[in-house]
Amino acid sequence: MSAVPEARSTSIDVARVRKDFPILDRTVRAGRPLVYLDSANTSQKPRQVIDTISEFYERHNANIHRATHELSEEATEAYEGARIKVAGFIGAADETEVVFTKNVSEAINLVAYSIGNATAAGGPGRLALSPGDEIVITEMEHHSNIVPWQMLCQRTGARLRWFGVTPDGRLDLAAADQLITARTRLVALAHQSNVLGTINPVAEIAARAHAVSALVLVDAAQSAPHGLVDTRSLGADLVGFTGHKMCGPTGIGVLWGRRDLLDDMPPFLGGGEMIESVLMDRSTYAPPPHKFEAGTMPIAQAVGLGAAVDYLTEVGLDAVRAHEQALLRRALLALGEIDGLRILGPAEPADRGGAISFTIEGIHPHDVSQVLDDRGVAVRAGHHCAWPLHRALGVQSSTRASLYLYNTADEVDALAGGIRAAQKFFGTQ
Amino acid sequence: MQLESMYQEIILDHYRHPHHKGLREPFDAQVHHVNPTCGDEVTLRVTLKDGSEPVVADVSYDALGCSISQASVSVLTDLVIGRTVSEAMAVCDAFGELMRSRDAAEPDEDTLGDAVVFAGVAKYPARIKCALLGWMAWKDATAQAMAKESP
Numbered sequence: 001m002s003a004v005p006e007a008r009s010t011s012i013d014v015a016r017v018r019k020d021f022p023i024l025d026r027t028v029r030a031g032r033p034l035v036y037l038d039s040a041n042t043s044q045k046p047r048q049v050i051d052t053i054s055e056f057y058e059r060h061n062a063n064i065h066r067a068t069h070e071l072s073e074e075a076t077e078a079y080e081g082a083r084i085k086v087a088g089f090i091g092a093a094d095e096t097e098v099v100f101t102k103n104v105s106e107a108i109n110l111v112a113y114s115i116g117n118a119t120a121a122g123g124p125g126r127l128a129l130s131p132g133d134e135i136v137i138t139e140m141e142h143h144s145n146i147v148p149w150q151m152l153c154q155r156t157g158a159r160l161r162w163f164g165v166t167p168d169g170r171l172d173l174a175a176a177d178q179l180i181t182a183r184t185r186l187v188a189l190a191h192q193s194n195v196l197g198t199i200n201p202v203a204e205i206a207a208r209a210h211a212v213s214a215l216v217l218v219d220a221a222q223s224a225p226h227g228l229v230d231t232r233s234l235g236a237d238l239v240g241f242t243g244h245k246m247c248g249p250t251g252i253g254v255l256w257g258r259r260d261l262l263d264d265m266p267p268f269l270g271g272g273e274m275i276e277s278v279l280m281d282r283s284t285y286a287p288p289p290h291k292f293e294a295g296t297m298p299i300a301q302a303v304g305l306g307a308a309v310d311y312l313t314e315v316g317l318d319a320v321r322a323h324e325q326a327l328l329r330r331a332l333l334a335l336g337e338i339d340g341l342r343i344l345g346p347a348e349p350a351d352r353g354g355a356i357s358f359t360i361e362g363i364h365p366h367d368v369s370q371v372l373d374d375r376g377v378a379v380r381a382g383h384h385c386a387w388p389l390h391r392a393l394g395v396q397s398s399t400r401a402s403l404y405l406y407n408t409a410d411e412v413d414a415l416a417g418g419i420r421a422a423q424k425f426f427g428t429q
Numbered sequence: 430m431q432l433e434s435m436y437q438e439i440i441l442d443h444y445r446h447p448h449h450k451g452l453r454e455p456f457d458a459q460v461h462h463v464n465p466t467c468g469d470e471v472t473l474r475v476t477l478k479d480g481s482e483p484v485v486a487d488v489s490y491d492a493l494g495c496s497i498s499q500a501s502v503s504v505l506t507d508l509v510i511g512r513t514v515s516e517a518m519a520v521c522d523a524f525g526e527l528m529r530s531r532d533a534a535e536p537d538e539d540t541l542g543d544a545v546v547f548a549g550v551a552k553y554p555a556r557i558k559c560a561l562l563g564w565m566a567w568k569d570a571t572a573q574a575m576a577k578e579s580p
Contacts, residue, residue, distance in 0.1 A: 029431060366467060366495035366559060374432045382467035390468070396493050397468045425432065426496075
């Protein structure tokens with residue numbers, strides 16, 4: 001009799017998880033234990049990922065898809081195997097919907113340039129833009145989901161429009177009917193804000209966009225690391241995310257797209273490996289995903305991303321999220337008690353991820369983060385590549401702490417303690 | 430705690446009580462410089478006075494930023510106002526040199542005056558741009574003002 005599969009534990013053995021991340025053992029600034037609260041910037045890497053990359057270079061290194069020797073077969077299998085793992089991780093219909101890129105910025109630029117190329121070629125119709133067409137983004141976007149669209153609008157004469165943000169850090173959906181109209185061709189938005197932590201109602205916005213036949217692109221850089229991307233329910237047509245924020249290496253990102261859409265999209269970068277046939281007067285292109293993967297790709301990095309997917313799946317994404325939510329509640333409470341501290345974004349954990357940006361009255365974020373750094377607490381200070389959002393919230397810059405599976409309650413307390421120390425150092429409290 | 434090596438008392442004093450702050454008329458050139466990594470910004474005006482050699486008559490500014498960038502531009506105004514442009518440029522170059530030294534060079538106190546306290550900042554690569562923001566703006570504004578004077 002087959003046993004019912006054992007329910008996956010919803011709690012993390014954080015001490016055991018931390019042992020997987022060698023860097024968490026080191027000290028910083030003259031002997032301070034590292035308190036790494038900058039995972040929204042880039043995550044740390046587990047031994048399993050580091051070893052997979054080393055093993056690839058030590059045992060299997062070769063170029064892919066273009067040699068008949070055994071090493072090339074192994075390398076190709078590892079690379080394409082990573083694609084299958086990623087497809088499973090995000091619920092893709094199949095792995096041909098998974099395009100490897102350098103990062104999210106490249107994934108979004110790929111789409112923007114593909115649309116630009118379609119516009120120049122006068123089709124296909126669902127991609128080509130005309131003056132008067134509109135692209136809708138939001139004020140809480142990372143620059144990587146703003147600038148490519150500004151550039152596309154400059155090239156095509158399309159108009160860029162913006163969802164505003166409410167004072168508590170949510171998208172202002174009241175304006176949705178005015179923003180998403182018959183003129184809308186594409187809606188591009190973050191799944192989870194890298195500054196506010198806000199998780200946006202993508203499915204709801206996507207339904208409105210699809211009702212006017214607009215495409216929906218989702219920047220999932222901050223949500224994919226927490227296993228929040230299920231392309232079957234998200235409602236998006238295109239999704240970008242990056243490996244290095246989800247325990248994988250730098251240099252590898254993903255663009256997921258519906259296969260019929262990827263079929264229609266003209267290529268972005270031309271070169272080796274993306275072709276079907278090259279003649280002197282024209283070329284024809286390989287089917288997706290290879291149509292979008294010109295030149296030698298970051299092979300070892302893709303393999304490393306596959307290992308990261310395996311690692312996160314093994315730990316259990318439900319458990320990862322439950323752990324982060326518990327830390328987030330603790331952090332919101334602890335920071336909420338500090339006089340002069342303003343949390344940017346939702347103060348409650350509902351529909352919110354573990355990035356917490358804040359300002360401290362009378363102390364510039366650079367100075368806050370410097371005091372934290374002196375105590376071993378690594379955070380980010382500045383505008384976090386979200387300048388329009390900071391302007392909308394009326395702040396010049398902020399300090400951001402961000403949580404991941406390896407963080408502990410003690411580290412949250414170290415953050416709160418460090419902020420109080422900064423207030424003492426600068427004499428504001 | 431290593432913090433004190435960066436946040437010298439003189440720096441904190443300038444931060445809390447900045448010298449020559451505010452935008453004043455008349456001026457020969459105005460620039461707006463931004464540190465794109467953190468969004469800190471400074472609007473800075475330079476007024477020159479003609480003579481046998483041009484002299485920095487006034488530097489006025491409005492700035493948004495961290496203690497290091499604020500204190501740095503305040504110290505700058507103390508050091509360059511009243512000097513000839515060539516003397517002031519020498520101070521600016523010495524300050525740039527100090528920031529690039531990663532704390533290896535012995536700062537030239539005769540040239541740099543109070544600005545030697547920024548030697549501690551040079552140990553923190555992420556903060557060097559903060560310290561240089563006002564100086565780069567001053568250099569730019571002064572070059573523009575000079576270009577205007579000698580068409």
